[in-house]
Amino acid sequence: MARETWATRAGFILAAVGSAVGLGNIWRFPFITGQEGGGAFLLVYLLFVGLIGFPAILVEFVIGRYTNLNPVGAIRELGGGAWNYLGWLFVAIGFVILSYYSVVAGWFLRYTLIGVTDGYALAGPEEAGQLFGTVTTGIDSLLFHAVFMALVIGIIAAGVRKGIEVGVKVMVPAIIVLLVGLAGYAFTLDAAGAAYAYYLTPDFGYLAANWTSILPAAAGQAFFTLSLGMGVMITYASYLGEDRNLASDAGVIVALDTLIAVIVGFVVFPFLFAAGIEPGGPGASAIFVSLTSAFSTIPGGRLIGVVFFAMVGIAALSSAISILEVLVSYLIDEVGVARVPASVALGVAVFVLGVPVTIDLIFLSLYDGLADGILLVLGSLLLAVFVGWVIPDVAREELAKGIGDLGGLGSAWIWIVRIPIAIVVIVSLYLGVVDYVDFLTGGFADWLAAR
Template sequence: MASSRELFGTRIGFVLAAAGAAVGLGNIWGFPTQAASNGGGAFLLVYLLMILLVAFPMLVVEMAIGRHGRANPLDSMRALSDNPLMKRLGSGVGLVGLAVPCMVLAFYSIVGGWLVSFLLAAVAEILHFTDAAAWLKGFSASRNLFGAILFYVLTIFIVQAGVKQGIERWSTRLMPALFVLFAAMFIYIMTLPGATEGLKHYLIPDFSKIMDRDLLLAAMGQGFFSLTIGGCSMLIYGSYLSQKENLPKMALSVTLVDTAVAVIAGLVVLPAMFVAMHQGVEIYAQDGSLLSADTLVFTVLPLLFESLGAAGPYVSLVFFLLMTIAALTSSISMLECPVALASERLGSSRKITSWVLGGLIAAFSAVIVFHFGTLFGLVAKVATQYFQPFAALLFCLFGGWIWSRDRKLSALREGYVDIEQSLFWKIWPVYVKFVCPILVATVLWVSLG
């Protein structure tokens, strides 16, 4: 399996694909919202610290497991031990991990469909198709299903082409486009009244809030979910990484790109929120809490775009194109996880497997669409608050305790011959064995609370 396994062709291709898997609505929607709700610059400072303390060490664990196993999540987890019982338990852990991207994709694609719909609505407004724009912006089962199907087609189209021609090829196009669109949005937003006040709120920390318990827990959770720890995407992408590459260095590159996107998203969204406030749009309640935190992107910001007059549809077009790209780079990694398993275990065609599995998950999304009030929040909560942190904890325990220190060293020596003499190796094995499980268990405890 390892000899014929497709690998990423370039370092930059891997970094952009893996960062793209991490970059998503959590960075562009979740991070600015959390920052706005938790002291702006204070949250940013603590978030960056939590990325270093929680997310990066765990990212190395997942990527190392994937590259060592050179297989899907189930077989990669089995490869950590020669003990028959541990192999069976490893398969179970891989199965729990695999459930995460499947469940997340089921509701995430509905949100992705909303983004596609708002993107098309901006195009319709520019072309003066007002009825079509109104339908695309409205919340109906037919609109939600239409958007989700389009989003699935885009996702499947990329995944079915393979690692190099699909995932790597499109990631190296979409991620640079993401940064260009962010730059354009930032430059434009900063010309509007109120933007400077938002920028100050974001960049200047209120040090009195640094040790606030809610802020610390929110920053830890955001840092954890920002890199999709426990979501299997990093494990499966790690399995496509060449043994010649320095794995800790590659993991650091992915962490930096993902964090940069989150930070830049804050540079755009927070000033935009204060511009909206300047235009008369209500952002904060009287108690200082953020209004419409969960639907900020679909309620508050469109009101801002409408207030910009003739420029509004064009700004909306750029913004929702940016959001769609971010969502798409994540969704392709989610679908890749079950596709890799089915292709390797059954020997089936990647193209057929991608369409069949994508279609099955899309069918589940359709059920959610037609029972939205009951299922959407439930599936999202079970996937992100229960399964993902639980899977991450299991990955952490297996990576720290079941996978022997000598085997870890051997795996990381590939591409980093002198790693045993490095400061990283002196800290990381002990850190992932003792500290990471406590931190991940804390995230799980907060999620369950």
């Protein structure tokens, strides 16, 4: 079976950006930023993206392009032995993340429909909370989880060129246009100045006092939003030719993803400040409850709400297809299953795994804390060790293809991967494990005891 490839460079870049620009940027980024101190978190997050994210995405690119295989096959070919389990870790991460990702994406589809049919006029804080409970659990949540997964399955089943590439060439430009338009509108609100000050001015005292929570949150957000540590970028790079300049492509992808995340803050925080809502509400409900309350008070709020929630739904779709592609590429490469049945079978399995999240939101915290705080960071750490210490020569040579003589830059990149990235990721992993254990022995244990 001939392996598919990208038709154009733009197709690859837009697919990678589409993978990176999703719920991580538009749903998760604002409420994590609010919870972790606004500008203090933004500063640490940007440092992580530039100093850790860019070198780390190159790690996945060189593995994918060198092997032209899915993550399981790629790691087996390059390392073998105990390293084979790393490829399986990526498959497991993809299953977990997409299962709850699809549920949350379904919420955005439902909120879009609510805006079209009923608007958000009754969504004061109390009513907004009631609406969130209705949308996020029960038959509504299950139905829209199914609708979203059906869309993802359809695009992946159509293939790399006719499905993924065609889809992202429409979705990613649409996301950018809608986001820039919303940011322009938010700029006109009276509270925009105060919102920008909160968002852009780091409080170093707050940072010093709360670094143990800010550091793992920023690391997890950086890995999540760049789709690192789950094999997505290995898979996408496996469809590349050897003439591609991986460093240049990585720079464009990281820059676009980060720019979009930053613009999201210029949209969300002015909306919240204009409605007199404090940012930093706890958990997944923060953006939904806060923004629907805001849309009920700001001028043109109904239309703005529909556009915002629709944009997030599109962004979620562009990311979700990348995660399912990791799983599907495994069945195609390793088992020889055709693309359509592989897409349907795996999509249905992911849907079933996500069903508990539609029943009780405690499962969202259970899945997300494990995947984002531990597994993504662990996957990135093991990849850094693998490339930095096991296959450094192969990695340097692969990176040089399409670039030319790297001089000392190739060795510098390897040492960044070996030491600084590994140290920072180890610290973040430790803090993430501590946070997750606290959740398991606290909130989750209390939930189990109440059953």
